[in-house]
Amino acid sequence: PNGKMGYGVLRYSPNTVVAAVDSQKAGSDMTREVGIPGGCPVVASVEDAHALGADVLVLGVANSGGFIPADWYAHLDRAVALGMSVVNGLHDKLGPRYAGKTREGQWVWDVREEPKGLAIGTGAARKLPNKRVLFVGTDMAIGKMTAALEMWKATEARGRRAEFVATGQTGITIRGRGVPLDAIRVDYATAAIERAVLEAKDAEYVFVEGQGALGHPGSTSTLPLMRGSCPTHLVLCHRAGQTAIRNLPDVPIPEFQAYVALYRDVAACAGVFPHPVFLGGCLNTAHIADEAEAREAVRAFAVALGAPATDPVRFGVAPLVDALLEG
Structure with missing residues (x-):
């Protein structure tokens, strides 16, 4: 990674x-x-x-x-x-x-410079009429940016107005702009995401690059991302075969459907904010050489989620884009 x-x-x-x-x-x-x-x-x-x-x-x-x-x-x-x-x-x-x-x-x-003129978040993104997809994960460095980029590109290819909000150094370097979330003082982190999402208000679909994971003891990024973007949809990203946080083997990854439910509930905050629709999962199978084995891993992930799943690099994101555009 x-x-x-x-x-x-x-x-x-x-x-x-x-x-x-x-x-x-x-x-x-x-x-x-x-x-x-x-x-x-x-x-x-x-x-x-x-x-x-x-x-x-x-x-x-x-x-x-x-x-x-x-x-x-x-x-x-x-x-x-x-x-x-x-x-x-x-x-x-x-x-x-x-x-x-x-x-x-x-x-x-x-790249990691805090933007100037930040204030305090207000939850203003919840009033936007567009669809905002936040990519959440079971660990850090697991494929959230890649999934977001692939869905952004695929949605644009279908003739829709779409935008990608980068929140880490790699995504910012690729896009040329964004929010270096881990370089921003915590009091202003939500506002920084909110400002970037509001700047993308003319897009029909906004794909927000996720950071960290709710279950990672060292991650502080997920809540500012949720409050700043007020997501209408979520995608869960995972690495095939991983059962615990990398480098913290005593911190297990929760059962997938329970984890998705937690992400949705935290995003909604008991109904204060939109209760996001769960679109499905993106599975990182880069470490699996055999194509058939990778397909089986994706199939099993979809079954465990009870929702569509894919490896966005290996097999494309059509199932998730279909679900988003048809929803």
Whole structure:
């Protein structure tokens, strides 16, 4: 999961990705290494990437704690000296380091910056006439962003006005805007989501990238997402075969239908806010090589949910989009 920033940009960015930098895998390509189509080459250095035409360097990790590894700074210094711009999704800031050291047209984007002018949330999104789909999960880094992006793209492909509200560094980098939720002071987190959802008011369907999980002891993001977006629909995301929180094996993942009921009840707050419709589930089967086994895992997930399910990357999101558009 630490590579999800790079993987997400490689899979979904509208900009061309000319190379990935990894000195240990140089000479390979990203299709061979992680299965993402396109054959993006892996090179040994930022100089090699620059020689292939790269003019922006994206820090492609989303590690625990959001720190920049100490041995990366020399590479970053060389990239900036070459005239490359930098996208930094980690908590450690690069703007101050390179202040006054960039050329005209060159920039450093620290994605995790709290937006200015935030107030306190008001629940205003509940008054919007559109449909707002929030992606919730059984753990962190489990596929919520991917599911939201796939449903957004598929809904637009059907001729509907749709918007994707990014709430993490990877989604923001892909979309070019969004809310870096884990960089916002907790008192203003709901308002930040609310503002982004209100800005998307002209869309018929708004897909809100989820963060964290209600059952994760270290997660604080779900409630601000619920109150800020006032979702009309939910999608539950899960990794096939996972039974406990990753790195916390003594914290089990609840039975799926009970978990969905909890998410719906918390979102509704005893009728104060909309009681969201449960559309179905998105199952991450990336670690399952056999296609038939992956299909069986999706089938079993659907049975356990009592609702439609799919792997959004492997099998598409048609069942969930159908349910949304027909509802």
